[in-house]
Amino acid sequence: MTQPDFPNPVDHPVIDAIRARWSPYRYAARTVEDDKLIRCLEAARWAASSFNDQPWSWIVAKREDTAAFATALGCLVEANQAWAQDAGVLILTCIRTDFAKTGKPNRVALHDLGIAACQLSLQAATLGLQVHQMAGVDLDAVRRRYELPTGVEPQTAIAIGYANEEPPRGDFQIELEQRQNGPRTRKSLSDQVFTGKFGSTAGFVA
């Protein structure tokens, strides 16, 4: 089943990229064009970060580079390998844990990685691609296989690709299809926007 262009049922108008972004479990097993991949990484590059430290880096494996892709895939937990093997690109993300300029610990490096990954995802959605981010990564495997230096820590993985719009074949594909096409839900603003005291809903969203 083809997803609509704007699958997220928003309650208030937001930018198209946010309305369009979702996390597929079924990718079409095809490559991603270099110019699109570069635009996604460029979007990430312009993320805000504490002291403009830009603590993130990306270890990228394109599916056409079969050995590199297999290595990256092997760093995911098995449940993620099962569907991410069809992605066009896999990225293993890392952060520097200390500020480059001062050497002091960067308490928000992981936060800032999230900002950059978000910009990457929204750019992808705008180009007809979709991103699925994963926390289920074998961090030790990443450290070892990519020889991460001291002060650099692996964090997440990112699958980029085209959603598979062919009808699912076989039990596993059907299960993935159901998983990705379940209701797209979020908590209400009244459950997450507070004022005065934690848990006290702000009047303007009540």
Place this chain on the structure above:
Amino acid sequence: MTQPDFPNPVDHPVIDAIRARWSPYRYAARTVEDDKLIRCLEAARWAASSFNDQPWSWIVAKREDTAAFATALGCLVEANQAWAQDAGVLILTCIRTDFAKTGKPNRVALHDLGIAACQLSLQAATLGLQVHQMAGVDLDAVRRRYELPTGVEPQTAIAIGYANEEPPRGDFQIELEQRQNGPRTRKSLSDQVFTGKFGSTAGFVA
């Protein structure tokens, strides 16, 4: 000096919201319309998160609520108070450190807060507002003043408002103007996009 609509000198085309977003140090001391604020929070609401846990929450203080705004401002480190006092809205961000469904630790809660804050920022930039995020927060003050429950941790602050486009008056305003209008720079993709091994630049960005 008025900022151009798209101040970020990108090397490759990216979505307008990303080209337009920057972090002001000089805000116009005016309120933000509720409907715009709600759209920013709605954008954040649709962020991706691990297991769709949505670990973030927002403690919001609008400048027209002077007591609430002063309380929020008082939770920032002094260097941030000096400029953030002119913002239209201050938000203190929190995360739940464990997954709501399982009670297990959420390793990427801070990362997912970053995703949500990013979507908020890009929506703001699209509405003519700008966001400036801060790590410089008195976390203990937030815990105490807003009575955060166990399992909820304060993280960052977010200023939202209209950039001040009037000429700066006085030394401090001139200093802030210089700070916010300095060169908008980022590391090159070749310094952050690797393949095969950490530090080994990927061919397609070399």
